[in-house]
Amino acid sequence: MYLTCFSQTRSFMKINLPLPHCKTTYYRLLQICLITLGIAGSLLPKSVSAQIKDVSPDSIRYGGSIYQKIKPKPAYPKVVGYLSIILPLKTLSAGKFTSNFSHHTSSIGFPLGVNVLYSERFGFSYEITPTIKSSGGSSRVSNLLIDPGTMFRFDHGFTIITRLAFETSGRYGFTPVFNQVYARSKAVNYFVALSLPNRFGNSEPYSLGLNLQFGFTFN
Structure with a gap:
């Protein structure tokens, strides 16, 4: 069981x-x-x-x-050279405006110089400008301008240059310049500038001009 x-x-x-x-x-x-x-x-x-x-x-x-990444900062002081051409557009003297290329007369300058850059914001420019004047079917070097100046550098390639001016013609004065870099490459930077030459002396009345300048700076 x-x-x-x-x-x-x-x-x-x-x-x-x-x-x-x-x-x-x-x-x-x-x-x-x-x-x-x-x-x-x-x-x-x-x-x-x-x-x-x-x-x-x-x-x-x-x-x-x-x-x-740490970007290397440019070493200062830095020395760069430049070449350019300058066209006088208008000149005001004795209450009258005179234009370049009028009365069969024209002038063109060839500024060349060296910029010594002490920082990203400040530099000093040494410039000489031979001027060629054409009139009556002939041309000649009519003037040599020596115009050193201080450079105040801003962002985006904009620079204000305050220049003194000493001409072999006997005139002297000062020239504020407003410079803008508009294109960059590895070798050169291209710039355009407007300048306002103020001139005195040599038994002539005070004059104020407007100039247009194009050039390039070597890097």
């Missing part, structure tokens, strides 16, 4: 209390691991590329941190 009951109990356990299927559980865990690795692998390149994009060209990444 006891043997019969034990056999029935054993049969009941086999039917109603099945043992865990180890192989099925193992495969499920393996699938979960593979899916997790796949998701992580798909996200990793995006995060790396995002980190690379976050670093600007003037920065570097080291040890998980971003550092700004």
